[in-house]
Structures are given as structure tokens and as C-alpha cells.
Amino acid sequence: MSLGPPVTFESNTDSLQAAQYTWGADEYFMYIVATWTYNTVTLYWQLKPGKDLSGATFTIYRSNLNDDQYTTLATVSDTWYYEDRNPPISGTVLSIHYKIKITKGDFNHESGPVYVFGNLNTRQKLLAKAILRRLLFCPRYWHTFEGVLLKRRYNGVRCACVDSITKEILNSDCTTCFGTGIQGGYWQPPSKVAMITRTPLSLTPTLDTNLNMGTVAPQPIRFQTPANIPINKHDVWVHLISNRRFYINEVQVAAEVEGLPLLYVVEARPADLKDVIYRKEIV
Numbered sequence: 001m002s003l004g005p006p007v008t009f010e011s012n013t014d015s016l017q018a019a020q021y022t023w024g025a026d027e028y029f030m031y032i033v034a035t036w037t038y039n040t041v042t043l044y045w046q047l048k049p050g051k052d053l054s055g056a057t058f059t060i061y062r063s064n065l066n067d068d069q070y071t072t073l074a075t076v077s078d079t080w081y082y083e084d085r086n087p088p089i090s091g092t093v094l095s096i097h098y099k100i101k102i103t104k105g106d107f108n109h110e111s112g113p114v115y116v117f118g119n120l121n122t123r124q125k126l127l128a129k130a131i132l133r134r135l136l137f138c139p140r141y142w143h144t145f146e147g148v149l150l151k152r153r154y155n156g157v158r159c160a161c162v163d164s165i166t167k168e169i170l171n172s173d174c175t176t177c178f179g180t181g182i183q184g185g186y187w188q189p190p191s192k193v194a195m196i197t198r199t200p201l202s203l204t205p206t207l208d209t210n211l212n213m214g215t216v217a218p219q220p221i222r223f224q225t226p227a228n229i230p231i232n233k234h235d236v237w238v239h240l241i242s243n244r245r246f247y248i249n250e251v252q253v254a255a256e257v258e259g260l261p262l263l264y265v266v267e268a269r270p271a272d273l274k275d276v277i278y279r280k281e282i283v
């Protein structure tokens with residue numbers, strides 16, 4: 001019996017409303033976020049559930065100036081991020097902006113402009129960077145664990161394990177959708193996600209791979225993590241060294257500037273070792 005999130009295909013919109021990002025949100029996009037690290041701008045987006053956009057393509061445009069002259073960068077599909085490894089780096093890098101066009105058959109939808117660091121002005125952006133730097137300067141008794149995030153899919157091709165009438169997931173151990181009802185189940189963003197905690201993971205029973213958890217519910221762990229990748233309830237975080245996997249229970253913004261989240265406090269529940277999420281391959 002899997003301990004995976006008890007949700008049906010029609011999806012749990014409450015959990016999505018916990019999304020902390022609101023930029024780029026419109027009728028089709030839950031959010032679009034542009035983050036900038038190491039001279040790469042990464043766009044992340046999520047579609048609103050309930051729209052039949054499986055198989056849609058996403059065309060990425062960039063404007064280098066404060067005008068509407070957009071250049072086409074790429075067209076991608078079956079993915080929810082794009083890395084712009086060649087942004088025009090200069091003093092004005094933070095003023096570049098992007099937009100995304102969804103295309104499926106005759107259907108087209110174009111997002112509004114998406115700026116790096118939201119729509120903060122220059123002073124606010126510098127403040128945001130300074131706050132983040134200070135927050136990430138951890139005291140010695142905090143521990144940082146490197147991992148990868150598995151973003152739960154809410155759009156895509158419905159898995160054969162979903163009852164076509166009730167929309168119920170009939171097999172929570174399905175290795176095609178991993179209990180999500182959407183083929184593939186999760187997608188993996190390119191950047192690693194470091195979780196920071198006061199509790200050394202190696203000393204907690206939740207990380208003892210020999211432990212037989214039996215029917216005892218494992219205790220959730222609280223982490224801090226920089227908010228440069230959107231994290232939502234029901235996403236999964238995988239600690240790379242131990243391969244332990246955690247379901248995200250709750251996400252709160254611990255620090256922000258003008259509505260731009262800088263730091264999350266995340267509560268995560270260790271997945272039972274028999275949970276189907278352990279069958280998901282990390283790439």
C-alpha cells in the first residue's frame with residue numbers, strides 16, 4: 001500500500017493555490033518564473049489543471065530591451081522549463097524579459113512579459129540578493145543537503161490506471177504515473193535543490209535505510225531552501241547521497257521582497273521505502 005498523496009486525476013487545485021509564485025499567472029499559466037544563476041536564466045512554468053493541453057508546444061521569446069522586440073529562442077514540448085544559457089549579460093541583464101506561447105493545433109496562447117526576479121525595481125532586486133545571501137550564510141549547526149526536485153505533473157497524457165468515469169487512480173503503485181494519474185508522473189528541473197535543516201539527516205531515523213518503518217508514520221522534517229525553483233505541495237525531493245525521497249507536505253514563504261519569495265520553509269514527509277516513488281528514475 002503506497003503512502004503517496006491521495007489525489008485524483010482531476011487534481012487538487014487547493015494544493016496548487018499554495019503556489020507562492022503569481023507572476024505570469026493568467027487563464028492558462030499557473031505561474032511563470034525566471035531565475036538567474038551563473039549566467040543562465042531558467043524559466044519555469046506550470047499550466048493550470050483542467051485544460052487539455054497535452055502535446056502542446058511552448059515557444060520561448062526573449063526581449064533584450066525595454067521594448068516589444070522579441071527574438072524567438074526555442075520551441076520545446078513535454079517540458080516545463082527552459083534554460084537560456086546565452087542571455088545578453090551586461091548591466092542591463094535584469095531588464096531582459098521573456099514570454100511563452102502555448103500552441104496546440106489551432107490553439108495559441110501568449111503569456112505576458114516575464115522578468116527575471118519578478119517585476120522588482122533595481123533597488124529591490126539588489127535588496128533581494130542581499131537578503132538571500134545573508135539567509136544562506138548558515139550557522140555551523142545547520143546542515144545543507146543536496147538533492148533534486150521532482151515536480152508533480154498536473155497536465156499531460158492521462159494514465160491507463162485512471163478510471164475514465166470516476167477519475168480515480170485505481171493503482172497507487174503504478175510505475176507509469178507513480179500515483180499521479182498523468183503519464184510520467186513527475187518531471188525533473190535542471191537545477192539541484194539544497195535543503196537546509198538544523199537536524200542532521202544522518203542522525204534521524206527517517207534516513208536509516210535499514211529501518212523497518214512498519215506502520216509507524218515517519219516524522220516530517222522541516223527544511224529551509226532558497227526559493228529559486230518553485231516548490232509546491234505534492235512535489236518530491238530526493239536526497240542524492242542517500243536516495244531518500246520526501247513528499248512535500250507544506251510550503252511557506254519565510255522571506256520575500258515585494259511579493260517575490262526568497263526563502264521557503266518546507267515541511268517534507270519521508271516516503272515509505274515501499275512507496276512507488278522509489279521506482280522513479282532520477283536523471
Ligand SMILES: [Zn+2]
Nearest residue numbers: 159161174177
Ligand atoms: Zn498510472
